[in-house]
Amino acid sequence: MYLSIPPERIRFEMEKLDVHPVGIELMAPKAHVRPLKLFGVRTPAANIIKQEMLALDGDCVTPRGVINGALAEADIILLGNDRQYRLLIKKLGTMANWFGIQKIMDDLWEFLQDEPLVTVLADGRKLTYEKLRVMGILNVTPDSFYAGSRVNGEEALVERAGDMLQDGADILDIGGESTRPGADPVAPEEEIRRVTGALKLLRKEYPKAILSVDTYHADTAEAALEAGADIINDVTAGTGDENMLAVVGRAKAPLVLMHMRGTPKTMVNTENKMYHNVVGDVARYLLERVDACAAVGLGKDKLILDPGLGFAKDVQGNLALCNGLGELTGHGMPVLLAGSRKGFIGEVLGGLPAGDRLEGTMALSACAVYAGAQLVRVHDVKQNVRIIRMLEAIRACQ
Numbered sequence: 130m131y132l133s134i135p136p137e138r139i140r141f142e143m144e145k146l147d148v149h150p151v152g153i154e155l156m157a158p159k160a161h162v163r164p165l166k167l168f169g170v171r172t173p174a175a176n177i178i179k180q181e182m183l184a185l186d187g188d189c190v191t192p193r194g195v196i197n198g199a200l201a202e203a204d205i206i207l208l209g210n211d212r213q214y215r216l217l218i219k220k221l222g223t224m225a226n227w228f229g230i231q232k233i234m235d236d237l238w239e240f241l242q243d244e245p246l247v248t249v250l251a252d253g254r255k256l257t258y259e260k261l262r263v264m265g266i267l268n269v270t271p272d273s274f275y276a277g278s279r280v281n282g283e284e285a286l287v288e289r290a291g292d293m294l295q296d297g298a299d300i301l302d303i304g305g306e307s308t309r310p311g312a313d314p315v316a317p318e319e320e321i322r323r324v325t326g327a328l329k330l331l332r333k334e335y336p337k338a339i340l341s342v343d344t345y346h347a348d349t350a351e352a353a354l355e356a357g358a359d360i361i362n363d364v365t366a367g368t369g370d371e372n373m374l375a376v377v378g379r380a381k382a383p384l385v386l387m388h389m390r391g392t393p394k395t396m397v398n399t400e401n402k403m404y405h406n407v408v409g410d411v412a413r414y415l416l417e418r419v420d421a422c423a424a425v426g427l428g429k430d431k432l433i434l435d436p437g438l439g440f441a442k443d444v445q446g447n448l449a450l451c452n453g454l455g456e457l458t459g460h461g462m463p464v465l466l467a468g469s470r471k472g473f474i475g476e477v478l479g480g481l482p483a484g485d486r487l488e489g490t491m492a493l494s495a496c497a498v499y500a501g502a503q504l505v506r507v508h509d510v511k512q513n514v515r516i517i518r519m520l521e522a523i524r525a526c527q
Contacts, residue, residue, distance in 0.1 A: 167204065178233070251358070263300070270315075304324075305349070365389055366415065383433060451468070
C-alpha cells in the first residue's frame with residue numbers, strides 16, 4: 130500500500146510519524162519545488178545560475194541558444210526550494226556586479242519574503258487578506274452586459290449595497306460606464322454624475338464600507354476620491370488617461386491594475402487576442418505597470434493586480450489565465466480575479482446567457498481560492514461567499 134502525499138501536507142504527515150521537529154524543519158522544504166521564472170536574464174548570468182543550481186541539487190531551465198551564447202538574454206525558470214534559493218543568493222553575492230546579477234538577487238530576496246499582504250486605503254485603513262476578499266459589483270449604468278447588475282434609483286442602490294454587505298462583501302465596486310466588449314464611451318460629466326451620486330449616498334448610509342470606483346478616466350477618479358471612494362479600479366492599468374497615476378498618487382489611494390489590449394470598442398479584434406504565452410505576457414505587462422506606478426510613488430501596498438478576464442482574450446486565453454492564476458501571485462501584491470458571468474463562461478457551458486452563468490462564476494471563485502489569489506469581483510455575493518468560505522475551511526483542516 131502507498132499514499133501520494135501533496136507537498137502542502139508533508140509537515141502534517143511528518144508530525145503524525147513523530148519525526149523530531151528539527152528533522153521536520155530540515156526535510157519538509159525538500160518536498161517543495163517552487164519553480165520561479167525570471168525575465169530577461171543576460172546569457173552569461175543564465176549560464177552561471179544554471180551551474181550554481183545544479184551544484185545545489187536543483188536546476189535551471191534555459192532556452193536553446195543560451196548555452197552557446199547565441200542569445201543575448203532569455204527568460205529562465207529556476208527549479209528549487211527556498212533553501213536552495215537562499216544558498217544561490219549567497220553564492221551569487223561574489224558576482225553581484227556582473228551581468229545584472231544584483232537585480233536577480235534582489236528579485237530572489239523579494240520572492241522569498243513571506244510578509245502578509247496589505248492594501249492601505251486612501252483614508253489610512255488597511256485591507257488585509259487572511260481570507261479571500263469579495264468585491265460586489267454595483268453598476269449605475271443602463272447598458273452593463275448583465276442586466277441583473279444594473280441598479281436604478283437611490284432606494285434600489287442602498288438596498289442592493291446593503292444586501293451585498295450583509296451577504297459578506299468586503300468591497301463595493303461602483304461602475305458608471307460599461308466596459309463590456311463593443312461598448313461606447315460615456316461623456317465624462319455623465320460618468321462623474323453617476324458615480325459621485327452613488328458614492329455620496331453609500332458613504333452616508335454605510336460609512337465604514339470600502340468603496341471602489343471602476344473608471345479609467347482621471348477626472349472621474351479625482352471626483353470619486355473627493356466624494357469618498359477608497360479604491361480606483363482601472364481596466365487600462367493607468368494607461369487610458371495619462372493623468373490617472375498622478376491623481377491616484379496624490380490621493381494615496383490604491384489602484385487596481387488590469388490587463389487589457391485596445392479599448393472596450395476594439396478589444397474584440399482578433400489581433401488583440403493573440404499571445405505567445407497569455408499568462409506570461411499578462412504577468413509581464415502588469416509587472417511593468419507596477420514599475421511605472423513605483424516611479425510616481427505608488428508602492429505595492431497601493432496596487433492590486435487583475436489579469437483582465439474577458440478583455441482582449443479568447444475562450445482559451447481566459448481559461449489559461451484561470452489555470453495559471455497562481456503565477457501572478459507571490460509578487461507582494463494582491464491578485465483580483467474578475468470573471469463574473471462573463472461571456473467565456475457561457476461559451477464553455479454551451480452558449481448560456483449571462484443570467485445562467487452563476488455556477489460557472491462560482492467555479493472561478495473556487496479557482497481563486499486554490500490559486501492563492503486575494504480577491505474576486507462578483508455580481509452574486511452570497512453564493513460566491515459561501516463556496517469560498519467552505520473551500521477555505523476544507524483547505525485549513527489538517
